[in-house]
Amino acid sequence: MANLLIDDDTVTVALSSVEKFEALHGNVTVPRSAIVSVRAVPDGMDELHGLRMPGTGVPGVIMVGTWRDHETVTFAVCHGRHPAVVIDLADQVYDRLVITVDNPEQVAGSLT
Numbered sequence: 001m002a003n004l005l006i007d008d009d010t011v012t013v014a015l016s017s018v019e020k021f022e023a024l025h026g027n028v029t030v031p032r033s034a035i036v037s038v039r040a041v042p043d044g045m046d047e048l049h050g051l052r053m054p055g056t057g058v059p060g061v062i063m064v065g066t067w068r069d070h071e072t073v074t075f076a077v078c079h080g081r082h083p084a085v086v087i088d089l090a091d092q093v094y095d096r097l098v099i100t101v102d103n104p105e106q107v108a109g110s111l112t
Contacts, residue, residue, distance in 0.1 A: 002077040002099055004085070006110055011035070011087065013099055019077060022056040022064040028075050028097065036088040038111040040104035044084025047098045048076055066094075074098055087111065 002019055005012040012029040020026055041047055045060065048067045055065010055076075063078045072095040078084060085104040087097040101107050 001079055001101065004099060004101060004107060006032075006107075008032070011097075011111065013075065013077060013097060015077065019064055022062065023075075023077070024054040024065060025075070028094065030087075030089055030092050030094070030097070032111070034089045034092050035111060036090050038085060038087050038108045040108045041084050041086055041098075043081045044076065044078040044086075044098045044100045045081055047084065047086055047096075048074060048078065050074075072096055085111075 003014040005014050010029050014027050045063055048063050050067050050069030053066055053068050057063045063076050067074045074096040075094045076098040078100045082100045083104045084098055084100045085107045
């Protein structure tokens, strides 16, 4: 499971070596000032739509990488059907981050 590193100015999705391989991507860092909204959801995979480009996807098992649909570009790290935090962004490469975490309500509260 990816770690979210939160400081006063940035949020970083810190990937393990395996997740970097799965995502075909390195860590993702965004400024806190780009955060539009944050919410906890019961199943991160339900938030992912569109085509995987690039990344690893086995629905219901693993969805790690970039998902694109006609409206948004999402970076996701979802392992299994677990609770996640959804971070909506403005003026960034990604429109959203969807990350499974052990404590999504706590994470969402720390970012609002």
